[in-house]
Amino acid sequence: MINQSSAKTDGCSILKAVSCISCFRTANYLHTLPQLHNSVCSFSLLMVVCVPPQDFTRPPAGIKLDANGKPLGVAPAAVVQRSHRPWWFTSDQPDRVARLVDIVSHYLFLDGKDNQFEACGRQYLYDLLSRPVHDKKQIEFVFPGFPFKSPSTQKVLGRLPDMGEELLLHRLEALACAIHDEYKPGAVVRIVSDGIVYGELLGQTDTSVYHYNAEFRRICAENRLKHLTFVRLADLLPRECPGVASSDSNEMTLEEYIHAAPIIHSQFLAHDISHCNVEENIKSDSGVLRTYRGYLKFLELDLDGTSLMLDRHDGNPLSGKQRDKIRRQIAKQMIIRGTKFSDLVRTKFPSAVRLSCHEHPNKGPKFALNLFPGSRMSATPWHNVIYEAADGSLRIGHLRSFEKDDYEVVSKHGRPYYIREKSTAYSFEPQLDAQISFTRNFPFGLTISCAPSAGVSFDDLPMNKLRKLTAMHSCILLRGFSQVDRDGMIKKSEELGPILRWPAYGAIFELKENPDWDVNSSLTCEAMPMHYDGVFKTKTDEHGKVVNDPPQIQVFQCIQAPGNEGGGQTILTNTADILRYGVSASLNQSLSLKTWTVFTPQNTVFGGDHLKLPLVTKNELTGNDILRWHDPWPQWVTKFKATKVGISESSREEEATIIELLSDLLYDRRFCFVHTWETGDFLIADNIELLHTRTAFLPSPRELWRIHVN
Numbered sequence: 001m002i003n004q005s006s007a008k009t010d011g012c013s014i015l016k017a018v019s020c021i022s023c024f025r026t027a028n029y030l031h032t033l034p035q036l037h038n039s040v041c042s043f044s045l046l047m048v049v050c051v052p053p054q055d056f057t058r059p060p061a062g063i064k065l066d067a068n069g070k071p072l073g074v075a076p077a078a079v080v081q082r083s084h085r086p087w088w089f090t091s092d093q094p095d096r097v098a099r100l101v102d103i104v105s106h107y108l109f110l111d112g113k114d115n116q117f118e119a120c121g122r123q124y125l126y127d128l129l130s131r132p133v134h135d136k137k138q139i140e141f142v143f144p145g146f147p148f149k150s151p152s153t154q155k156v157l158g159r160l161p162d163m164g165e166e167l168l169l170h171r172l173e174a175l176a177c178a179i180h181d182e183y184k185p186g187a188v189v190r191i192v193s194d195g196i197v198y199g200e201l202l203g204q205t206d207t208s209v210y211h212y213n214a215e216f217r218r219i220c221a222e223n224r225l226k227h228l229t230f231v232r233l234a235d236l237l238p239r240e241c242p243g244v245a246s247s248d249s250n251e252m253t254l255e256e257y258i259h260a261a262p263i264i265h266s267q268f269l270a271h272d273i274s275h276c277n278v279e280e281n282i283k284s285d286s287g288v289l290r291t292y293r294g295y296l297k298f299l300e301l302d303l304d305g306t307s308l309m310l311d312r313h314d315g316n317p318l319s320g321k322q323r324d325k326i327r328r329q330i331a332k333q334m335i336i337r338g339t340k341f342s343d344l345v346r347t348k349f350p351s352a353v354r355l356s357c358h359e360h361p362n363k364g365p366k367f368a369l370n371l372f373p374g375s376r377m378s379a380t381p382w383h384n385v386i387y388e389a390a391d392g393s394l395r396i397g398h399l400r401s402f403e404k405d406d407y408e409v410v411s412k413h414g415r416p417y418y419i420r421e422k423s424t425a426y427s428f429e430p431q432l433d434a435q436i437s438f439t440r441n442f443p444f445g446l447t448i449s450c451a452p453s454a455g456v457s458f459d460d461l462p463m464n465k466l467r468k469l470t471a472m473h474s475c476i477l478l479r480g481f482s483q484v485d486r487d488g489m490i491k492k493s494e495e496l497g498p499i500l501r502w503p504a505y506g507a508i509f510e511l512k513e514n515p516d517w518d519v520n521s522s523l524t525c526e527a528m529p530m531h532y533d534g535v536f537k538t539k540t541d542e543h544g545k546v547v548n549d550p551p552q553i554q555v556f557q558c559i560q561a562p563g564n565e566g567g568g569q570t571i572l573t574n575t576a577d578i579l580r581y582g583v584s585a586s587l588n589q590s591l592s593l594k595t596w597t598v599f600t601p602q603n604t605v606f607g608g609d610h611l612k613l614p615l616v617t618k619n620e621l622t623g624n625d626i627l628r629w630h631d632p633w634p635q636w637v638t639k640f641k642a643t644k645v646g647i648s649e650s651s652r653e654e655e656a657t658i659i660e661l662l663s664d665l666l667y668d669r670r671f672c673f674v675h676t677w678e679t680g681d682f683l684i685a686d687n688i689e690l691l692h693t694r695t696a697f698l699p700s701p702r703e704l705w706r707i708h709v710n
């Protein structure tokens with residue numbers, strides 16, 4: 001087996017890993033884009049085992065075509081599939097395990113000081129995942145955590161889960177979904193709440209542990225996070241706990257929990273770990289030492305003001321020395337209990353990948369998750385607060401680390417949920433503000449909702465504010481507002497900016513099945529290619545050059561949702577985030593040298609022709625680098641019009657490699673907001689920063705109205 005190496009050997013970070021075994025596509029980039037990697041010639045020997053991307057422009061043997069080259073029977077693009085990425089963009093993979101390891105690595109925090117993922121963690125994961133893949137079994141992740149919220153008001157907003165926990169749960173779900181996309185048996189994340197392990201040590205009541213636990217389970221159900229399951233400490237214990245085994249530990253009432261907790265706790269403490277020398281581990285194991293120091297630090301705030309920091313006899317505050325001593329004792333106890341807990345988790349789930357929100361060297365068995373792309377730290381939501389900056393970006397930290405005068409507290413479920421840099425964008429007018437609420441979408445975007453009974457219409461909303469929020473969040477979903485007619489939608493959209501009226505249909509494009517109008521697959525039930533609107537629209541610039549001239553914003557109104565969750569979703573991909581977090585600066589730079597061509601017979605209708613466009617360009621409004629792209633759509637996948645796309649001045653192999661890379665990134669769940677329509681939804685999306693597509697759907701009366709605004 002050829003082992004992997006870090007691309008950082010040449011001082012750059014072009015590649016996540018360079019190895020035929022860990023990522024054949026990465027190796028292909030070396031092969032086909034030598035200018036990207038001219039300093040990593042030491043890997044040249046590895047290239048010989050790479051498999052070139054398949055030529056997706058030609059159909060596989062099983063697809064029969066008619067005289068026009070269109071598919072007979074059901075078109076591949078018409079098949080409602082689980083994974084959003086069209087299967088024909090993916091090469092035959094010689095090493096599925098390596099691909100899955102690569103996906104897991106996308107969700108890890110790899111920027112820590114002692115990170116050893118490339119040195120040994122990747123190999124550890126490879127070996128661990130090889131077993132279930134060989135047996136065609138579901139891949140298991142285990143996430144011990146979610147104990148209870150820190151009692152420190154300097155750290156958090158309250159005692160129940162908030163945006164931090166919700167982000168983490170979505171992140172775990174996205175990881176499992178990404179695995180499921182590529183691997184049919186799928187994946188499951190088992191969340192093992194460790195509240196009983198540490199609760200009593202830190203003065204937590206069983207009641208508060210129960211309520212915290214029940215609430216994050218409720219958040220999972222509310223968000224339909226189907227790949228997450230829950231495990232209680234009782235499920236890990238080798239012996240049955242009297243009075244506990246009779247109840248389903250996933251469905252305990254508060255009374256059952258209060259009754260069971262002391263029994264579970266005492267059985268847990270009895271678990272024998274005499275084979276571990278904790279004192280020695282603190283001295284010799286850098287990971288354990290880091291955990292110990294982390295505990296000491298967090299105990300400073302978490303024990304502050306509790307009875308543990310008061311003299312037992314006279315109630316006076318303890319001296320600094322005495323407080324230090326107690327903190328060291330508790331920290332050691334936490335290490336001991338953590339070791340017992342880890343032992344039980346390992347015994348119960350021997351094949352699972354163990355994830356954590358604490359920083360780890362990522363050499364195995366524990367791997368540190370990062371909460372969101374670009375997160376600069378691995379941090380536990382139960383000890384921190386989420387902060388949203390004025391540009392919509394997120395940070396995590398102790399509440400006291402943010403300047404109080406600069407933020408406002410945002411509530412959800414009737415309790416503080418996260419903090420947000422003060423901004424006038426969220427203040428509409430007092431009467432409206434009382435009826436609407438703002439919720440962040442995952443992984444990006446904002447939902448503004450209103451109870452339908454409030455009778456607030458789309459017509460009532462301040463479009464200047466919505467335009468500003470669209471610039472911050474890239475896409476705004478409006479739900480619960482009364483619908484408007486055609487004239488009302490046009491009039492209101494004009495408040496956003498000048499409307500683009502198309503020669504063929506005017507201001508409003510009705511997106512509904514219309515087989516009589518053979519434009520492209522937009523008016524069918526087939527999946528669409530990833531694209532931006534107006535790819536074929538051109539203008540002549542001040543130098544007399546014909547350039548692309550797409551509209552800036554899309555406004556949708558859902559007249560009729562498709563009525564099934566199996567398809568017809570709109571996927572919006574944040575290309576600024578892809579270039580920021582999905583590729584290295586060097587690869588970004590190399591891609592920015594590329595241009596591409598696009599042609600469909602429809603070009604001439606819209607006034608375009610064979611277009612040659614830059615792959616990476618700058619969004620003038622945000623200053624972000626963005627991708628401009630339209631998936632190639634060969635005739636054999638669709639019964640409608642094909643779209644021919646190519647990479648300029650590239651060999652066939654290089655072109656295929658770049659197309660595969662782009663489809664890999666554009667359908668990556670880290671960067672995609674997947675929207676399932678409900679009748680009455682309005683969606684405002686940035687057509688410059690985002691690309692979008694629609695998944696195939698079963699025949700149903702799906703109808704959207706769309707307006708383009710500049």
Ligand SMILES: [Fe+2]
Pocket residue numbers: 531532533692
């Ligand atoms: Fe579109």
